[in-house]
Amino acid sequence: MDTQNVFALRGGKAEIEEGADFAPKFDADGLIPAMAVDATTKEPLMLAYMNAESLRRTLEIGEAVYWSRSRKEFWHKGATSGHIQRVVEIRTDCDQDALVVVVEQIGAGACHTGRNSCFYRKVVPATAGGTAKLEQIGGEKSFDPAAVYGKH
């Protein structure tokens, strides 16, 4: 399917910022970043990327479909784990080069490490002579990734 028929062509700054046409901007690799946010808790779950076709599919089926940069293939989130993301709302920003995907996270979590959110650590700034560290924040594993993803 030709995604040019699904999204509007990008107009001038005023149209992009204030207009009613959805004209997403994809980067040089054809991707737009998409932050999935939990509809209930509002917690950020994961940041992934969509290309035009995965965004079109997401809108069509109402479940998040990303583009896997490492595997170079469509990534229907939850197809393997069952942890599907039902799309409640997709937001875009002023210049339409980023997305927030508000989702109902089905199953135990979004993260392949077995946690609800991929953002389970906070940065602790470096002390003199050291490097910055990470500290876990409520990142208890909510499922066993080995059981869910098999060989992983």
Place this chain on the structure above:
Amino acid sequence: MDTQNVFALRGGKAEIEEGADFAPKFDADGLIPAMAVDATTKEPLMLAYMNAESLRRTLEIGEAVYWSRSRKEFWHKGATSGHIQRVVEIRTDCDQDALVVVVEQIGAGACHTGRNSCFYRKVVPATAGGTAKLEQIGGEKSFDPAAVYGKH
């Protein structure tokens, strides 16, 4: 300043996902995406990018410093508008290639269009034969960008 002394070198998958070292992954352009989230409302405010030095400065001064891809310069958010983002917490994800910056947004808002958040529109899927549209969601302007940014 050598940012290699501030961030850890990237180790193996287990170290990156479960370790205590902060070893952010910057893309081919030296950037990492950073989603600013309001500490009080949890609403996503804006998605911008940091390079190693802007991330180092952010950690140092406790206020968000991005890298402007369009202007190719450091972007101390609020330096022009007064709408500084005080950093409450920086989170990173499992593979450490994305950031969530939890901020206290000072002033009327994060968006240069005069709104609290850049994500003031949601996508309305295309109907047969049409293209996808946008609908405003609580995006009342909270300040006058002309007054705040001058020439803009």
